[in-house]
Structure formats: C-alpha cells, structure tokens
Amino acid sequence: MSSHTYTLLASCSDRVGIVAKVSEFIASHNGWITEASYHTDTLSHWFFMRHVIDANSLPFDIEEFRQKFIPCAEELGLQWSISDSDVPKRVIVMVSKEEHCLAELLYRWRAQDIQFEIAAVISNHETMRDYVEFHGLPYHYIPIDKNTRDSSFKEVEKLFDKYQVDNIVLARYMQILPTELCQQYASKIINIHHSFLPSFVGAKPYHQAYERGVKLIGATSHYVTGELDAGPIIEQDVIRVNHDTRVEDMVRLGKDVEKIVLARALRYVIEDRVLIHGNKTVVFN
Amino acid sequence: MSSHTYTLLASCSDRVGIVAKVSEFIASHNGWITEASYHTDTLSHWFFMRHVIDANSLPFDIEEFRQKFIPCAEELGLQWSISDSDVPKRVIVMVSKEEHCLAELLYRWRAQDIQFEIAAVISNHETMRDYVEFHGLPYHYIPIDKNTRDSSFKEVEKLFDKYQVDNIVLARYMQILPTELCQQYASKIINIHHSFLPSFVGAKPYHQAYERGVKLIGATSHYVTGELDAGPIIEQDVIRVNHDTRVEDMVRLGKDVEKIVLARALRYVIEDRVLIHGNKTVVFN
Amino acid sequence: MSSHTYTLLASCSDRVGIVAKVSEFIASHNGWITEASYHTDTLSHWFFMRHVIDANSLPFDIEEFRQKFIPCAEELGLQWSISDSDVPKRVIVMVSKEEHCLAELLYRWRAQDIQFEIAAVISNHETMRDYVEFHGLPYHYIPIDKNTRDSSFKEVEKLFDKYQVDNIVLARYMQILPTELCQQYASKIINIHHSFLPSFVGAKPYHQAYERGVKLIGATSHYVTGELDAGPIIEQDVIRVNHDTRVEDMVRLGKDVEKIVLARALRYVIEDRVLIHGNKTVVFN
C-alpha cells in the first residue's frame, strides 16, 4: 500500500457497541477504512482492534484526528495510539558476528520491503563494519567483556537515548541485556531466539535440540523482558530435521528460519500489527 | 462455541460507513458480537463481512432479526443471509470405493467435531454399505455405467431433491456429475480433488505429478461448477515428496492431505465462513 | 510394495567396509536390494543400516538367511534383526474417551493403509466399545481409579502377556503406565503426546501452550520410558495458531496433527524403519 494511511490501534474492556462507536466516528468524518481487525480475549474480556484509514479521505490531519477522537476514546475507556504511514519507524539493529539476520534486515531496508529506517547498527565486534558502512549507516563498536560489562552497557544505553528510535532489534546479538535496560525499553526490544520457545531457552539451543532428538527445529521472535527468552512471542516457525542432521547442519538450516521469522516479526511491529496483552501478543496479520 | 449464535454473512459495493451502519444496527438491539471479519476486494470494490452474534443477547428471534434488518440491508444494497447455530446444516456424502474421506467425515460427524448432520450416503459401489449403516445412516447404491449414466443420475437427482440438504460433498466420488446437475445445485456441491489445482486437472493427478517430477503434492477442495476442477477453491494443502516417492506412495501420502483439506473446507462451509465472489472464495477462518 | 520382502535392520561401531561386507553377502546369494539406507552417528561413531530385500530373489527362506548371516554379523559386531513382510506386526491399542486417534488407527487397519493387525483394544472407559466391536476386535474395559490403580494395571499387564504383540500404542490413553510396565515393555510402547516436546510435558499441554502464547502447536509420537514424555521421539509435526485460537480450538486443531503424527510413527515402526540409539531414534523414512 503506497498511499497515505493512519493506523489506529486500540483496546478496552469488552462491551456491546465498541465497533459501532469507533466505526461511526470514522464514518462521520468520511474516513475510508482499508483494513479492520478485531479480537476479543474471552478469558480476560478484553477487546482489541486495528483500523487502517485512508488519510486522504479525512478532512483533517493526524493531530486533529487525535483531538477529535478523545471523547470517543474516553467514553469507551480505550488504550490507543495512531500512527502515520508517512513517518517511517526507526530502529537500532544490534548484532554480533553472525551475519544472516543483519543481512536480511539490510536487504529489507534497501529494497524497502519493510518500510522502516535503520538509525544505527551496534555490535560487540568489528566484523560487520564494512558491510554496514557500505550502506551509509553508522556502526558503533562496543566490545563486551566480563570486566567492562557495566560500562559497556552504559554506552549502549547512551546510544539508545541518543537515537530515540521506535524499536531495537537484537539480530543474533548473543549478549544478555541488563535487566534495567530491558525494563526501561519495555515493549520496544525485539529478539530472535534460535529455538522453538519455550523449548531450549538460553545458550546453545541447537545443541539442546540435537541432544533431545527432536524432528523439527525452530526460531522465535519475541519482545525482550527481564526474564531470559520468556517475553511475549510475536512469531515462530519450524523446519524439519532428521537423524542425519548434525548440530552444524541445524545451525545452518536454522539460519533460514531465524531470518525469515525475524523479518516477519519486524514487519508486524513496524506496521502496527502487534498489541501486547499480558505476556502474549495479538498480531493482526 | 457451544452457545446459541446467529451468523450474518453479507456483501455489497464498498463505500464509507458500512461497518458503522451494520454494527450500529446490532448494537442498538444490544447484540453481542463474538466474531467480526471484514474484507474488501480492492479490484472489484466489493465489501464482505461476517458477524457472529450471541443469540441470547438479542431481544428477539432470528425471524424478527431478519425483518428488522431489511431496511439497513436495503440502504446498503446488501446481499445477505443469516443462519442459526441451533439448526445444524445437513449434507449428502457421495463416495466411490476409496474410504479415507468418507471415514474422516463420519468421524467428524460422530464426534461432532464439525456440527453437521449426514442425511444420506450415495455411492456407485456397495463397498461402504456396512460401515455407513453401522452409523445408522441411509446408504443409496446407484451404479454408474456408460449406458445407464443418464438414468442413474436422474436417480441421484431425485435423492438430492428428496433430502433437501444444505450441501453435497463429493468425498472422492470419482464420477463427473452432469453439467445441469452442477448448475441446479450451484454453490452447494463441494469436491476434493487430489492435486494442488490448477496443476493436474482431471484423471490420475498423482500419475501426472509423478511424470512432472514435482517436489510437493497436494489436494484442493472446491465448489463444483460446470467446468471440470475449475470451480472456486475453498482450501488447499501440500505434502513433500521426493525422487523416492513412487506413484503408489503419492496415492497413499496424498490421502492424508485430501481428508484433512476436505474436512477443513467442510468446516468453513458448515460454519458459514465462505462467500463466493466470481470464481474465488472469501474464507473467514 | 505388495511383494514379499525381508527387512534387515542392523547397527555396529563404524569402520571401513561395513556396507561392502553386508551388500557383498546379500549379492553373493543373488539378493535383490529394493531399499538401502545408511546413517553414521558422527559423535558416537555408530553406524546404522536398513536393507529391504526381495524375498523371491533369494534361494532360501528367512531362517536360512538368519543362519547364513551369522558369520558376517559376528565379524562386524552387528546388532541386527530381520523381519518378514508376510508376517504382519500385531499391536494392542489403548484408548480413553477421545476417539480421533483410535478412529485413525482403525481406518488404517481396515484399509490396510498400514499393514498391521490389531490384537485388541484396551480402555478405561466403555465409550468406544460399540465402534471397536463393529470391527470384530476384542475390547477390554479396565477402569482405572486411584484406589485400584495397582490391581488394574496388573490386569493390563496380563493382557500384554496374553496377546504377545509387537507393539502397544497409547492412542490418547491419558493414564500414566507404571514404571515397571514401561521397563518390561521397553522399546515397544508408542505414545502420542499432544505437544511439540520437549515443550509442555505432562498434563493439559494445550492450556500450557495457550498460556505461553505460542504461534504453533504440535504433537509428538515417542517411545514410552520410565520418565514422563521423555522417551525417544519418532515423529513430530506442528500447526499454526494465533491470538484468536482459544484453548478449545487448540484441542480441536491439535487432533488433526496428533492422529497424523501417530499414524506416521506407527507406519515407521511397523515397517521396521526405526532404530533406537540412546534416547534418540534413527528413522529411515
């Protein structure tokens, strides 16, 4: 969709007439809805919705939309946000020495396959500098070792603060972020874990998978929380393996799943398709 | 969902305010929407919607709903229907000698995994009589051969007319229905074809797949029209094969896909999730 | 393959010349190999092989094959077995109240889609008696409750001893077998667990999956050992779910995966395609 759109994400306690009220608000201003998705969590009785509205169909801009929508939102008790397709989301990508996820994200950005901007790449190695700088992007090398871990992550935090991005993507960064940093940037940091969570949390998941003798391996993209590999899952996928698949083959095969799963998850986040609800996600894809 | 619901299916030319108007109508009668799905065909500018409404939340029955909804439907130019979850759909199953699809449908019915009724089974062989009659279902044996084809299908037509079912399921029936019968029961007859259509139309698709050396084989459930294997597709799936998979292995492996694809398609139809649009389907699943 | 074949399964410590020696033995008796599969476990340096031999190409019967093969097997230090396609494997099926896996296995047996025999069905409920007895199969009702658990499983054990089957299939039996029984029938009992193991071991895996918010659910067929849901995995598969999938939907969707995964695993076992190696399997499929 190349046209100019606003995306309205909202949730509230379920009741009769929510869709009627919100769609009536939009229609009353001649708003053309190009996508509409709804979901009720039947256990918590919480209602979620996403509307994409043709910006050109409205007689006012996004600021005025925000103002005019307040009474409707207050009446329904909505938690809501609205975003503008003309203001691309910005992300920081964090990477270690493995290239596949970074290469995938750089391709998606170059080709504008996902409509986002990369503000900077942060790495604890110099390995990817040339490749990143070829793209004209800033590359920050912040080595992490046991003794300087705290000060290094202070530097990382400064970069987070400086760039003021919408999301941070851990593209196989292989370092555990400090808990406080995770909390400070809650709901903003996306990780790709190289297992089908909750199986094989933590280090060397393919070795764990090999040991257990599973017949499928997978990858999971999730929001980062203070608890390791336990945040809300955005997307997962798997690939078939068999007795002939050695650990090194799993590592190789798994990369194809990791990069595609991460790219899908990033798209959902960038396109405002994801709402977090407790430790789970609603993904309107 | 065991509760009592009405399912409203509707479509019309796209314009501003359709969702607002329909959801306002439902909300104004205190109707509790438990599922809502929308789709716009951007080429034909046609709009589709499906609402599931808690019947107990409404102050009137389905007949009164129909009456009260007419003005709203007329204003929007809706093509619409509403069904009652307390009135299970009834189907005729047609089968030849292959058992897998019939066995699957009988299981779904026995276990009420899909909430439908089987009015009768029609077959051109006696093979499945005992198994069907164990279930307490009528079994009609109507042999088909070249010379008596016309009169045989007259008998089939009489059974169609007699049982007045909602849908007819060709569960690997292996006979081509007369064009007039297809037209008379348009949008009611569901077939399972043992290929990933549009590849390998017609007879012996697994032989065709083997000859072509494909690496995946599949199955397609579609509405039957006058043109062979060319009607609107409801559901498809595939399974991996390789150079070691002989035709007889494809036949065996394919059965698992056929029966699951047919069962999914039947569920979508029985639960009023399918709208036909030209030669395509909208499936709100 | 309807023809008469012998299947030779063997494993030994890896070394140069194993395939040469075994294939030379077979060729020296004019044996026609119709399938040959090999695998080396590169960590344990253990070698596995499976040969299917056209029985009619050999000048002797299976007993004489066994005798003549002994020197070759001893020289290589083989662990081996050979089976005859004319002697179908026999199984006991154990079931609770859920029908889907039992119905699938009964279909596979009726249609001889898998070439095995069902010696008896054992259940802790009467629910499936009529359906099983329609097939002319013995149905043993052995209720299990807390107080009589030990004596009930003594009865089960007597049936195991009486029927002398090749395998026991827990087709959603929902009871944990006593450890001693598991050990006594080691490598013979096959279970279907309704999760993608090792995730969600134990009770109510779909509830666990729902709580964790996974985007795929699965099923695992494995050999039963003394440790719950921890035995060697034979086959697994998954199906996609999303935020809209309630627990009851997972239960329903999962059944399609469970029954297909169990049927595949049973086929592999019945066709002598599975070798157990530590807590893992080699599956020549």
Next chain:
Amino acid sequence: MSSHTYTLLASCSDRVGIVAKVSEFIASHNGWITEASYHTDTLSHWFFMRHVIDANSLPFDIEEFRQKFIPCAEELGLQWSISDSDVPKRVIVMVSKEEHCLAELLYRWRAQDIQFEIAAVISNHETMRDYVEFHGLPYHYIPIDKNTRDSSFKEVEKLFDKYQVDNIVLARYMQILPTELCQQYASKIINIHHSFLPSFVGAKPYHQAYERGVKLIGATSHYVTGELDAGPIIEQDVIRVNHDTRVEDMVRLGKDVEKIVLARALRYVIEDRVLIHGNKTVVFN
C-alpha cells in the same frame, strides 16, 4: 563439513550387486564413506548412487581414483563423475532489477554458507552494479531490447565461454534465453520460477495465481531447457495466502519463498546432490 572429501555420483541399469561392487572398491582402498545414498527408479530400472568419501582415508589423489575406478565403472556400465571438495564450483549469476535472489546468493557466498564462487554477475540493468562491485565481483551490463536481442545474447554467450563456470543461475533474470544457448549449456543453467510449477507457466504467475484464487503460492527451481519453465524440477516450496492477499502482497510474500528455494537448489547442485534422469531429478539431500 570442513574436511577434504570426494563426491562420487553414478548411475546405471539396475542389477544385483552394484552397491557391493562399488563399496567393495572403495573399502579395498581403505576409503571411509561419510555419506551414501541410493535410489532405484522402479519404472525405468535405473539405479542412482552418491558416495562422499574422506579424501584423507585414501592412499591416492582424485586422478588416481579416476584411473583405478575405470574397470569397476566399465563392468557396471556406470555413468559417473567425481568431484573434489577442495575445488569450489564457480557460477555466473544473472539478474534483472529485483534484488532479493541476488542478495541471498551474495550472502550465501560471503558467509560461505554454500561453498561456491561467483565468477561474475550479468544483468540487463545497471541497478545492482554498486552492490555487486562492493563485493569485488565483476558486473557485466548487457541491455536486452527487441532489436538487439540476438547480438546481446551473443555477448552473453561470450561471457559464458570466457568464464567457464560450472553453473549459471538465473536469479529472477526475467529474460528468456535463446534456445540454442539453453541447449549448449544443458544441465548447467538453474532458474527460479515464481510459481509452484506446473501451475502458472510464463509471465506474471502471481497475477495468474490471484485470478485463480489459490490458497497457497509457491516457487520452483529447475534446470533450464529449450521449453519454457518445463525443465527438471530441483526444489519447490509454498506459502499460505488467503482472500486478503492482493497481487502485490503475493509478490512480496513470494520473494521469501523464491530466495530460499533457489538457495536450497543451488546448494544441492553445488554439493553434487542432483542427478538428472529424463525430465526429472534425483536429489540426495
């Protein structure tokens, strides 16, 4: 596998004792077989095999292997070839303006995820020059238009002749090669077609898929022959779509399948896993 290996590919008319003879030859020279795969085409009675042999286990080099193997090969009537893992395969990549397949192949080469070399990139557009040249690879711009088509493809042919590569990869090149060129480089040119062949041959397959209303779209990598999109298939895969998936979404989603399918097919070819048999392939993966 980082070690030094030879890969022996061979096929012949099926008979008793082929495996015995070839494995005896290898064992007699102390050859350590690390992978062995066999296949019989039961219709044509043709036998296929692939052996990977640890080069260091042999007392001679690949040339001497070739000489010593001749009598064995002649006795069996083998068509055979042997390759050396220390001599990486070289390919030419041909590309148009779409980047995804090229970016994927460049990543696989940079990371040596597939162990091959890119001799040059040929394109009918300048679009990808900078990106390719950053990698230090030659980029040949040969525009194709109706009037100069013949002379342009003469230039292409000269480059083929000059670089003397093992394979040519059409990475969404979007031009039909002249029949003579296809024949001259028979069994060497690999294409990625953006449909699940044999469905939707030729131009705009996603438009064709959209029109037909299929529920899965796919991609096919195949050898190029004189007949359009009809050569032996190496690998295929699919991805689910629904009524909401517009043509532009199919184009976007399809790219993920195209690049992964092409990368898998290239790996199979580079690792000598593919044998062509009539219009089909045997892929030992």
